[in-house]
Amino acid sequence: MTASAPWNEIYEWMVKSRKLLIKKLARNDCSWADNPNNHQYGPYIPQEIRASDFFPKLLNKNPSKPHIYQAGIETFWPATGEIKESNLRHFANKGSEMHLTGVPKGEFAGLTPASFLVGGLLRKPIGDTLHWFITIDSLSEEAALIETAFDLPADFHYGLFNPEDIFSAAHDETEQLIQEISDAVKSGTLGAFLKAASQIPPSSVLADKAQQIFLQQHNLSALNPYELPSPGDAVMEISRDIEYTLYKSAEQRHRAAEVIQIINKGGTDIVASVVRGYPELNATFLSASQVRKSRAGRSFEHHIARLLRDGQIIFQEQAITGGRRPDFVLPNVKTLKAKVRTYDEALILSLKTTLRERWKQVPMEKFNCALFLATVDDRVSADAIDDMRSLGVHLLVPESLKKSKETCYSNKSNVITFRDFFDEEILTKRPGFRANNA
Incomplete structure (x- = not known):
């Protein structure tokens, strides 16, 4: 993994700028840096960015080649301290994108898919x-x-931003929370606020609320995978965008209440309260990170279970199969463990919102059935996908991620979409998994 500049340094450069560019890198934007035989040298810049005023205007400098437009710019790369004579080139006969060349190769080497x-x-x-x-x-x-x-939403690819946009999405809500707490202090009702914010709503409550918001936004009555054009993209939007927004709001109130309670223990001396309360404050912030990770996984389970229920698919959740507890067994453990059955009469569906090396934790018992691992992670490497295939693991991903240029999924035979899973693996191969063959 390429070493990145620390956040405080990145932040300093962002606030020095009048306009910011953020682009999720496609595989061909950086794979050249790991391949000595690749003739490309640098990332592509989308047409919308090329047409903006972020870069200088491109000019044709060679009348004999009227399809080539270019401009030279000097670029600084804070992570390495390099100043480069970079070039912008647009070949009008090859597409709408612009190529940024003359960049430090080391900045693009070894990057994980979907880097920025x-x-x-x-x-x-x-x-x-x-x-x-x-x-x-x-x-x-x-x-x-x-x-x-x-x-940034789950389907983000690139965009231009003003530095004032940094944390701006949460600014109004933060100011509202500050005012609410201040009013509670002045009115003597701080205790009531702290009690109300003492618990973050359970993941099941947030998941249900997020699903309802999605259904209302799309004028739907159910999360039926056979009525959704892209069920995987729907789950990704619900979990990574809608529910995460709900969770951040609830978490901010909860953590603010925890911090206020800790500081209040020291009375009116704020300095003494903070110093003496540091161990508790530190534990609070560590807990926040751990809760986020566990919540994301449980949230994913709620949404997949809703797809299965609304699609009238028979399943058993969190069933003990031996040494492991897979997220879902279809249709049930009894069928899975039957001494006499065919390969397609059962399957195991495990879930991981993010993979890294955690995919190796999925059940590896040999049950004579297909093993599917569902994820919304766009950062899985080609080598990891190949390792999964060698172990008989099929990766299940949202439709947009399968075809995305930023992931390694498109040409991998053991990677299928949620649409493929419900249509081919259930409806075509295992119609008996649907209640009364709905």
């Missing part, structure tokens, strides 16, 4: 340099901070 290119147009030039760029590996903490700071 972040750049800025400086308010004041440093020498002759107006543009800076940093690559951020998608497995890094900085990538998570970028997604949070700019409230």
Whole structure:
């Protein structure tokens, strides 16, 4: 994994800029850096960015080649301290994208799929340099901070932002919370606020609320995978966008209440309260990170279970099969463990919102049936996918991720979409999994 600049340094460069570019890197934007035989050298820039005022205007400098437009820019790369004479080239006969060349190869080497290119147009030039760029590996903490700071949706690909947009999505809600707590202090009702915010709603409650919001937005009555054009994309939107927004709001209230309670123990001396309460404060913030991770996994289970129920598919959840407890067994454990049955009469469906090496935790008992691992993770490497195939694991991903240029899924035979799963694996191969063959 390419070493990224620390968040505080990235933040400093962002606030120095009058405009920011964030692009999720496609595989051909960075795979060239790991392949000595690849002739490409640098990432592509989408037409919408090329047509904006982020980069200088491209000009045709060679009348004999009227299809080539270009411009030279000096770029600074804070992570390595390099200044590069970069070039912008647009071949009008090859498509709408622009190619940014003359970039540090090391910045693009070893990046995990769906990593970021972040750049800025400086308010004041440093020498002759107006543009800076940093690559951020998608497995890094900085990538998570970028997604949070700019409230990037699950289907994000690229965009231009103003520096004022940093954390702006949460600004109004934060100010409202501050005012609510201040009013509670003044009115003597702080105790009531703390009691009300003492618990984050259970994942089942947040999941149900997120599902209802999705259904209302799309004028649907159920999460029936046979009525949704892209059931995987629907789950990804519900879990990574809608429910996460609900959770962040609830979490902020809860953690604010916890911190206030800790500080209040020290009376009116704020400095003494913070210093003496540091161990509790530190534990609170560590707990916040751990709860987020466990909540995301449980949330995913709620949404997949809803798809199965609304699709009238027979399943058993969290059933003990031996040494492991898979998320779902279809149709049930009794059938799975039957001494006499065919290969297609049962299957195991496990879930992992994020994989990394955690996919190796899925059940590996040999049950003479297909093993599917569902995820909304766009950062899985080609080597990991091949390792799964060698162990008989089929990866189940949202429809948009399967065809995305930013993932390694498109040409992998053991990667299928949720649409394929419900149509081919259930409806065609295992119609008996549906209640009364609905």
